[in-house]
Amino acid sequence: MLEIKGILKTFNRGSVNEVRALQGVTLNIQDGSFTVVIGTNGSGKSTLLNAVAGSFLVDEGTLHLAGRNITLWPEHRRAALFGRVFQNPFSGTCPQLSIAENFALAARRGFRRGLGWAVHGGLRREVREVVARLNMGLEDRLDAPIGTLSGGQRQALTLLMATWQKPQLLLLDEHTAALDPKSADQVITLTEKIITRDRLTALMVTHSMQQAARFGDRLVMMHRGQLIEDLAGDRKKRVRAEELLERFEELRRSDLLDESAAEMLERCYV
Amino acid sequence: MSLLLGSLTIGFILSLLALGVYISFRIFDFPDITAEGSITLGAAFTAVLLVKGWHPLLATPLAFFAGALAGAVTAILAVKFNINKLLSGIMTMTALYSVNLRIMGRSNIPLMNERTLVSEVEALSQKVFGASTVTFLRWEVSVRDLGQLLLCPLLIALVALVLYFFFRTNLGTAMRATGDNAQMIRAQGVDDGTMIILGLAISNGLIALSGALLAQYQGFADVQMGIGMVVWGLASVIIGEAMVGTLELGYTITGAVMGSVLFRLLVAIALRWGVNPNDLKLLTAAFVFLALVTPKLIPFLKGWKRRLAHA
Numbered sequence: 001m002l003e004i005k006g007i008l009k010t011f012n013r014g015s016v017n018e019v020r021a022l023q024g025v026t027l028n029i030q031d032g033s034f035t036v037v038i039g040t041n042g043s044g045k046s047t048l049l050n051a052v053a054g055s056f057l058v059d060e061g062t063l064h065l066a067g068r069n070i071t072l073w074p075e076h077r078r079a080a081l082f083g084r085v086f087q088n089p090f091s092g093t094c095p096q097l098s099i100a101e102n103f104a105l106a107a108r109r110g111f112r113r114g115l116g117w118a119v120h121g122g123l124r125r126e127v128r129e130v131v132a133r134l135n136m137g138l139e140d141r142l143d144a145p146i147g148t149l150s151g152g153q154r155q156a157l158t159l160l161m162a163t164w165q166k167p168q169l170l171l172l173d174e175h176t177a178a179l180d181p182k183s184a185d186q187v188i189t190l191t192e193k194i195i196t197r198d199r200l201t202a203l204m205v206t207h208s209m210q211q212a213a214r215f216g217d218r219l220v221m222m223h224r225g226q227l228i229e230d231l232a233g234d235r236k237k238r239v240r241a242e243e244l245l246e247r248f249e250e251l252r253r254s255d256l257l258d259e260s261a262a263e264m265l266e267r268c269y270v
Numbered sequence: 271m272s273l274l275l276g277s278l279t280i281g282f283i284l285s286l287l288a289l290g291v292y293i294s295f296r297i298f299d300f301p302d303i304t305a306e307g308s309i310t311l312g313a314a315f316t317a318v319l320l321v322k323g324w325h326p327l328l329a330t331p332l333a334f335f336a337g338a339l340a341g342a343v344t345a346i347l348a349v350k351f352n353i354n355k356l357l358s359g360i361m362t363m364t365a366l367y368s369v370n371l372r373i374m375g376r377s378n379i380p381l382m383n384e385r386t387l388v389s390e391v392e393a394l395s396q397k398v399f400g401a402s403t404v405t406f407l408r409w410e411v412s413v414r415d416l417g418q419l420l421l422c423p424l425l426i427a428l429v430a431l432v433l434y435f436f437f438r439t440n441l442g443t444a445m446r447a448t449g450d451n452a453q454m455i456r457a458q459g460v461d462d463g464t465m466i467i468l469g470l471a472i473s474n475g476l477i478a479l480s481g482a483l484l485a486q487y488q489g490f491a492d493v494q495m496g497i498g499m500v501v502w503g504l505a506s507v508i509i510g511e512a513m514v515g516t517l518e519l520g521y522t523i524t525g526a527v528m529g530s531v532l533f534r535l536l537v538a539i540a541l542r543w544g545v546n547p548n549d550l551k552l553l554t555a556a557f558v559f560l561a562l563v564t565p566k567l568i569p570f571l572k573g574w575k576r577r578l579a580h581a
Contacts, residue, residue, distance in 0.1 A: 079459035113440040
């Protein structure tokens with residue numbers, strides 16, 4: 001399905017702010033799988049997702065989706081194949097446009113946009129039906145600007161929009177991180193429901209060990225721009241949030257050790 | 271009376287400018303200065319065609335395409351070459367000054383004796399009214415002015431309606447989304463750069479059309495006629511927003527047209543009061559400044575009042 005082969009990305013190359021965000025990541029995502037990506041802060045987990053989505057082009061390595069080489073495709077061209085939900089709940093929708101208009105935009109993802117009516121009667125009925133299932137009372141506010149809704153509501157709508165045209169791959173970038181606990185719970189439950197119902201292939205980055213343990217059928221862990229752990233099948237099913245936290249603590253300690261050791265060496269020899 | 275009719279007509283003609291400015295500044299959040307060059311471009315282009323004997327009904331709409339080309343150039347500079355938006359507009363505007371002089375061959379083309387939309391309207395109204403003046407509310411009005419004032423709003427209404435429907439289509443909605451949230455529209459598979467190029471083309475097309483009509487109305491095209499036009503257009507848009515708000519597309523489009531007409535009326539009143547015409551641009555700039563600052567000033571003043579009350 002998605003083949004990520006040896007991708008490298010360095011930001012601000014050659015400057016003091018140089019960040020080697022991805023240092024040779026190789027990952028194969030099977031069709032119909034739900035892969036969860038976790039990692040420490042700055043481990044490159046969001047960068048990996050953005051590399052797939054095409055927010056930037058990778059320095060080295062290749063990306064193939066369903067046999068097609070998409071390494072050099074611009075972001076908007078890849079978007080025809082991907083559904084995407086961002087960490088910032090305001091990134092996925094247009095605040096000044098109405099709920100219906102936002103869905104009209106999503107309904108044409110992957111198709112030409114011509115002079116056809118954007119919000120036509122059939123679309124409006126469909127949107128009303130889908131939105132009503134959220135039980136947020138939004139079905140009567142289809143013409144309200146989406147900017148008047150809360151972050152949780154907007155994120156739920158973004159998710160519906162991203163999966164409206166069944167995407168070949170659903171990309172979720174810490175999409176509950178900026179929500180209050182109740183909304184976060186609603187959105188992640190909705191996410192699982194949609195992924196299961198539509199049998200979507202999904203790649204989800206998360207900050208939450210609970211989510212990582214509970215959702216998905218495969219778990220990969222990133223650290224310093226590399227994949228360091230890949231749990232699938234039974235191993236993924238057995239994993240508990242506490243174990244993941246312990247693993248993180250271990251990484252943190254080894255990082256500290258690295259730094260203090262370097263400092264000590266510097267003191268002794270420089 | 272003739273001053274009133276004239277300022278109304280100019281208000282309607284320049285409402286195309288206001289619509290163009292509305293598209294670039296408000297829909298795309300793109301401070302496009304190209305307008306100052308493209309309004310002259312439209313005037314120059316149509317004037318030259320009219321002098322060559324083209325029919326005004328053909329020569330006028332063609333100005334749209336000339337303007338659209340200019341707008342596309344600005345957008346391409348900004349989008350494809352990553353040049354600052356303001357600078358892109360300034361570059362195109364500066365280049366257009368030479369282009370306009372080249373098109374016209376000199377700095378001014380008189381149209382008084384040419385067959386223009388104005389002369390067509392005059393002939394038509396004389397046929398309809400059967401005289402060269404009519405009495406309207408006890409005022410003697412030339413049918414030429416009356417005919418222009420009747421036909422101009424019709425034309426503008428048509429353009430505004432087309433724009434309204436366009437921005438409700440799939441393509442138009444994608445364009446509105448581009449100015450609102452570019453990240454979102456890219457994630458929906460739209461090339462936001464292309465949208466901006468297309469949008470500025472439409473914007474400057476309308477502005478050039480406005481220039482073509484203005485040249486015929488005032489009876490000449492002049493290479494200097496674009497100076498200050500962006501601020502004038504912006505003033506109209508701001509007045510319109512103050513009148514109808516910014517919430518609904520149909521309101522904002524109507525608002526831009528109404529704002530333009532009201533702005534010309536205000537200008538006419540100011541001139542009647544004895545304001546020196548040379549000061550008009552300074553006053554307009556001051557007006558736009560006030561309109562931009564006042565909304566920020568009100569909460570500040572409120573806080574100030576509260577602090578005074580507590581002291």
